[in-house]
Amino acid sequence: MSELKCTWCGATVEAEDGYRLAEPAGARRAVFCRLEHVVPWAIQGPKWEAGEIEEPKAIEDSLDRCAHCEQPLDETRILLVRHRGEHRIPDAFCSVEHAAEWAKAGGRWR
Ligand SMILES: [Zn+2]
Ligand SMILES: [Zn+2]
Numbered sequence: 001m002s003e004l005k006c007t008w009c010g011a012t013v014e015a016e017d018g019y020r021l022a023e024p025a026g027a028r029r030a031v032f033c034r035l036e037h038v039v040p041w042a043i044q045g046p047k048w049e050a051g052e053i054e055e056p057k058a059i060e061d062s063l064d065r066c067a068h069c070e071q072p073l074d075e076t077r078i079l080l081v082r083h084r085g086e087h088r089i090p091d092a093f094c095s096v097e098h099a100a101e102w103a104k105a106g107g108r109w110r
Contacts, residue, residue, distance in 0.1 A: 007047065008037040020081045021099065022053040029053050035103045038080070042100035053081060063092035068102040 004013040007030035021038060022029040028048035032038055041047070064073055071094045078099050082089040091108070093099040 004031045006033040006037060007031050007049065008041040009033065015083070016085050017083055020053040020079075020083065021096075022079045022081075023048070023076070023096075024052060024079060025076045027052055035082075035107050038103040039100050042096050046096050053079065063090055065092070066094040066098055067091040067108075068093055068098035 004015070004018070005011065006013055006018070011033040013031050013033050017033075019032040019035055019038070020029060021032065026048070027050060029051050030041065030046065030048055032041070063077070063079065065071065066073055066077075073092055073094055078093040078096055080091050080093065080099055082091075089108075091099075091102070093102065
């Protein structure tokens with residue numbers, strides 16, 4: 001299991017915790033210790049790491065609408081996956097901006 005660091009604040013993110021954000025079409029990704037850290041990261045001009053997130057393909061296929069604006073998504077979508085224990089809780093977005101808006105509003109639990 002590799003140790004990850006939050007792309008925004010540098011805190012250690014455990015494999016079974018935190019959030020993974022990815023733009024599969026651009027083969028780039030970011031890691032966050034908390035959902036709130038997506039917001040300043042997006043505002044400052046997102047800095048990506050090269051690479052893909054390791055998620056089963058089945059998760060992606062179930063995500064065809066933006067969780068924020070409900071627009072149908074194409075292959076340029078953004079994926080945000082929450083890791084909680086062995087659970088993977090995915091959401092998809094039309095843009096980084098909408099992922100940040102959604103995070104700002106409290107995510108799934110607003
Ligand atoms: Zn952080
Ligand atoms: Zn959207």
